[in-house]
Amino acid sequence: MMERTEINELGEFGLIDRLTKNIEIKNASTVLGVGDDAAVIDPLGKQIVITTDLLLEGVHFDLTYTPLKHLGYKSIIVNLSDVYAMGATPTQVTVSIGISNRFGVEAIEEFYEGVYAACEKYDVDLVGGDTSSSQKGFVISVTAIGEVLADKFIQRNGANKSDLLCVSGDLGAAYLGLLFLEREKKIFMEAPKVQPNLEGEAYVVGRLLKPEARKDIISFFEKQTLVPTSMIDISDGLSSEILHLCKQSNLGCVLYEEKIPIKEEAKNAAFKFEIDPTACALSGGEDYELLFTIAQSDYEKLDSSIPITVIGYMTEPELGTHLITKGGSKHPLIAQGWNAMNK
Amino acid sequence: MMERTEINELGEFGLIDRLTKNIEIKNASTVLGVGDDAAVIDPLGKQIVITTDLLLEGVHFDLTYTPLKHLGYKSIIVNLSDVYAMGATPTQVTVSIGISNRFGVEAIEEFYEGVYAACEKYDVDLVGGDTSSSQKGFVISVTAIGEVLADKFIQRNGANKSDLLCVSGDLGAAYLGLLFLEREKKIFMEAPKVQPNLEGEAYVVGRLLKPEARKDIISFFEKQTLVPTSMIDISDGLSSEILHLCKQSNLGCVLYEEKIPIKEEAKNAAFKFEIDPTACALSGGEDYELLFTIAQSDYEKLDSSIPITVIGYMTEPELGTHLITKGGSKHPLIAQGWNAMNK
Numbered sequence: 001m002m003e004r005t006e007i008n009e010l011g012e013f014g015l016i017d018r019l020t021k022n023i024e025i026k027n028a029s030t031v032l033g034v035g036d037d038a039a040v041i042d043p044l045g046k047q048i049v050i051t052t053d054l055l056l057e058g059v060h061f062d063l064t065y066t067p068l069k070h071l072g073y074k075s076i077i078v079n080l081s082d083v084y085a086m087g088a089t090p091t092q093v094t095v096s097i098g099i100s101n102r103f104g105v106e107a108i109e110e111f112y113e114g115v116y117a118a119c120e121k122y123d124v125d126l127v128g129g130d131t132s133s134s135q136k137g138f139v140i141s142v143t144a145i146g147e148v149l150a151d152k153f154i155q156r157n158g159a160n161k162s163d164l165l166c167v168s169g170d171l172g173a174a175y176l177g178l179l180f181l182e183r184e185k186k187i188f189m190e191a192p193k194v195q196p197n198l199e200g201e202a203y204v205v206g207r208l209l210k211p212e213a214r215k216d217i218i219s220f221f222e223k224q225t226l227v228p229t230s231m232i233d234i235s236d237g238l239s240s241e242i243l244h245l246c247k248q249s250n251l252g253c254v255l256y257e258e259k260i261p262i263k264e265e266a267k268n269a270a271f272k273f274e275i276d277p278t279a280c281a282l283s284g285g286e287d288y289e290l291l292f293t294i295a296q297s298d299y300e301k302l303d304s305s306i307p308i309t310v311i312g313y314m315t316e317p318e319l320g321t322h323l324i325t326k327g328g329s330k331h332p333l334i335a336q337g338w339n340a341m342n343k
Numbered sequence: 344m345m346e347r348t349e350i351n352e353l354g355e356f357g358l359i360d361r362l363t364k365n366i367e368i369k370n371a372s373t374v375l376g377v378g379d380d381a382a383v384i385d386p387l388g389k390q391i392v393i394t395t396d397l398l399l400e401g402v403h404f405d406l407t408y409t410p411l412k413h414l415g416y417k418s419i420i421v422n423l424s425d426v427y428a429m430g431a432t433p434t435q436v437t438v439s440i441g442i443s444n445r446f447g448v449e450a451i452e453e454f455y456e457g458v459y460a461a462c463e464k465y466d467v468d469l470v471g472g473d474t475s476s477s478q479k480g481f482v483i484s485v486t487a488i489g490e491v492l493a494d495k496f497i498q499r500n501g502a503n504k505s506d507l508l509c510v511s512g513d514l515g516a517a518y519l520g521l522l523f524l525e526r527e528k529k530i531f532m533e534a535p536k537v538q539p540n541l542e543g544e545a546y547v548v549g550r551l552l553k554p555e556a557r558k559d560i561i562s563f564f565e566k567q568t569l570v571p572t573s574m575i576d577i578s579d580g581l582s583s584e585i586l587h588l589c590k591q592s593n594l595g596c597v598l599y600e601e602k603i604p605i606k607e608e609a610k611n612a613a614f615k616f617e618i619d620p621t622a623c624a625l626s627g628g629e630d631y632e633l634l635f636t637i638a639q640s641d642y643e644k645l646d647s648s649i650p651i652t653v654i655g656y657m658t659e660p661e662l663g664t665h666l667i668t669k670g671g672s673k674h675p676l677i678a679q680g681w682n683a684m685n686k
Contacts, residue, residue, distance in 0.1 A: 035499075036429065038392040038394035038428070039392065039394070040496050041391050041392075047383055049382065050381055050471065051380060051471060052437045053473050056476075059477060059478060060475070086380050088381070092393070097397075098402070098482070127393065130397045132402060137478065137480075141397055141439055153375070155375065232379075232380060
């Protein structure tokens with residue numbers, strides 16, 4: 001059986017000491033990390049970007065099927081994804097948690113193992129946070145900081161008419177992973193002795209539980225001196241994010257269903273659930289891919305070394321926002337994405 | 344009756360638009376505020392400090408007696424206090440909230456009125472955040488950013504032997520305010536028709552519900568070119584914070600009970616509860632005053648224009664950390680402060 005140390009035995013400061021004792025600072029810009037009233041960062045002439053996300057048990061994650069280590073990892077990734085979506089490089093994070101007494105110290109350490117694994121992989125320093133009890137449910141708040149050369153950040157509002165609409169990686173899989181896990185949870189609730197059956201679903205389940213942020217895409221842009229005109233990360237589903245780019249850039253767009261990158265594994269999973277894989281890509285969310293626009297003249301800078309797909313193009317705003325289906329019919333694009341407020 | 348608009352009517356993005364539509368950026372360092380994947384800040388050659396606090400309903404606040412506007416105000420203040428405790432000037436904040444469906448849009452607007460009132464008063468820009476539903480309870484996570492001249496930030500570990508131990512303002516009142524509000528809540532629960540009796544307790548209740556951060560002290564330091572050798576803000580009670588300074592500076596200290604600044608209002612309140620006002624100052628917490636050390640040679644820079652009290656001095660670590668009571672006896676200083684983990 002797993003060892004269990006009560007958090008009260010350590011106290012708040014003891015717990016923080018235990019969770020942060022192995023930190024090694026990796027970024028020159030991190031002047032002062034954990035342990036004072038605030039962290040100190042020296043941007044060394046660059047501008048900084050800052051983004052924050054709140055993750056609440058029962059709303060954003062379900063501990064029935066989310067290992068704590070994966071949860072720690074993902075909490076960091078979803079924030080780094082926002083930093084990359086600005087065309088910036090993440091450098092520091094702060095992590096605050098609210099924990100009820102159903103968690104022992106070892107469980108919290110497992111969560112932090114995931115946090116540190118993500119920090120390690122993305123060369124980010126954990127520089128602060130807050131640790132508190134919560135009456136009910138696990139509460140996570142992460143803030144990520146990144147750096148970017150002066151005025152080289154990429155906003156949502158810079159797309160131009162005729163720009164190509166591009167997306168990294170593949171879409172829809174995370175949502176299908178969620179459907180599988182929810183199905184297995186339901187079966188487990190009704191018949192606890194039945195072993196979960198996730199055979200063949202490692203890809204879609206992995207996309208939900210252990211997403212990555214597209215550091216490689218930002219590096220590729222640098223290597224190719226390719227500057228997207230606008231960019232956003234896909235957390236709420238492709239439709240919703242495209243509509244953000246269109247609205248903020250005051251443009252319309254045409255999106256081709258046949259171009260939307262969907263992996264075979266996701267198509268198979270969608271088939272099992274008898275749902276349309278395109279709908280999963282459009283409205284599923286949690287893909288943490290980058291959606292961006294580039295000038296047509298930059299098309300030649302794309303190459304096969306990197307998973308970037310052109311899925312459509314931007315138009316005059318009067319032409320609206322449309323999806324051209326595989327059958328050739330035209331539908332207005334609607335944001336039906338995951339909406340935290342409707343849960 | 345107060346109007347009530349359901350949050351679902353607006354959706355997440357509609358709510359964010361409504362809450363952020365009147366923002367006017369005040370700081371030159373704020374390059375890009377709310378509305379993209381991340382905010383962008385240009386520190387203009389300065390270093391930045393970053394701090395974050397998680398506030399959870401039922402742990403850090405009780406909505407039975409905490410007006411939402413005050414809560415919004417206080418959420419900002421507790422973070423600004425940490426920025427000032429670094430000797431830095433706060434410039435930006437992000438505010439994330441998790442809200443259950445028991446709140447309508449108007450209630451959230453009330454909370455943000457408090458947030459904006461604090462931002463206005465302290466010249467801080469709200470540049471981002473996250474809005475989510477919560478299954479239960481109101482969740483608040485604030486991150487504050489400040490700026491400081493290169494390497495001029497003040498840590499907890501810089502105190503020297505013989506330095507004077509100083510504190511701003513007065514202590515213990517917020518805890519007494521809490522005791523009053525908890526008492527009235529209990530009476531209300533047992534007999535809802537009884538009107539709350541907080542007569543004469545405006546000061547202590549105000550200290551709990553609407554604290555301020557000590558911007559004036561930081562301005563005073565600048566004016567006097569007075570550089571504290573170490574500094575921390577008082578959120579957990581004087582004892583706990585003194586022990587932090589001693590531990591991190593590797594020193595001992597002597598604290599004089601008779602020097603601890605306690606207001607008449609707090610003494611009266613303590614008398615009513617038959618508790619020792621000194622205990623309230625030592626262990627109460629939530630005062631958001633600054634505790635700092637200065638070289639003896641800087642003593643003459645203090646003046647009567649600013650509420651700073653010398654309460655003791657730092658010693659060799661071997662001498663330990665002691666309180667000299669009004670009666671002249673000597674007690675080891677123990678951290679019995681409010682501890683979020685034991686609640």
